[in-house]
Amino acid sequence: MTKSRDAGVDAAKSVEERRGFLASVLMWSGVALGYGIGAFHFLRYLVPLGEKSRYRELFVGPVDQMEVGQSRTVRAPNGDSYVMARTAEGYRVLSDICPHLGCRVHWEPDKDRFFCPCHAGVFDPAGKATGGPPAEADQNLARLETIVRGNSVFVLIKEV
Ligand code: FES
Incomplete structure (x- = not known):
């Protein structure tokens, strides 16, 4: 037991x-x-x-509705505006705000350049400052990468 x-x-x-x-x-x-x-x-x-930085593709227009030499304004979702130009080399999408003092830049197809009328700032098709105060200060235009897919043009917008 x-x-x-x-x-x-x-x-x-x-x-x-x-x-x-x-x-x-x-x-x-x-x-x-x-x-x-x-x-x-x-x-x-x-x-x-x-x-890593994330980018979003933003549709900016169909290829067949823009001839070489034409330009238009592109607005990003955050409100920034860009000028999109179709050059002989392809599409260029650059900030339309001049880095000198903030005036609006526009595309001049006959001279193959972006131009700021405030102080005669000149930028080449890639946005590099080549004349006027922006060139003296080495202030280039901000540029967005473009993607052409089929008949559509997109730009890459950095997400915040
Ligand atoms: S603001 Fe564009 S050149 Fe001065």
């Missing part, structure tokens, strides 16, 4: 020990997981790896 009672007590102790061990494993696993997630986010905060 005492032997079987001792065996029962031992079995109960063994079950309790296993439960305690399992509870400890679960608790420490949870602690490790919690600290691991916290450490991951902290390190990601310190070193933002993989954070």
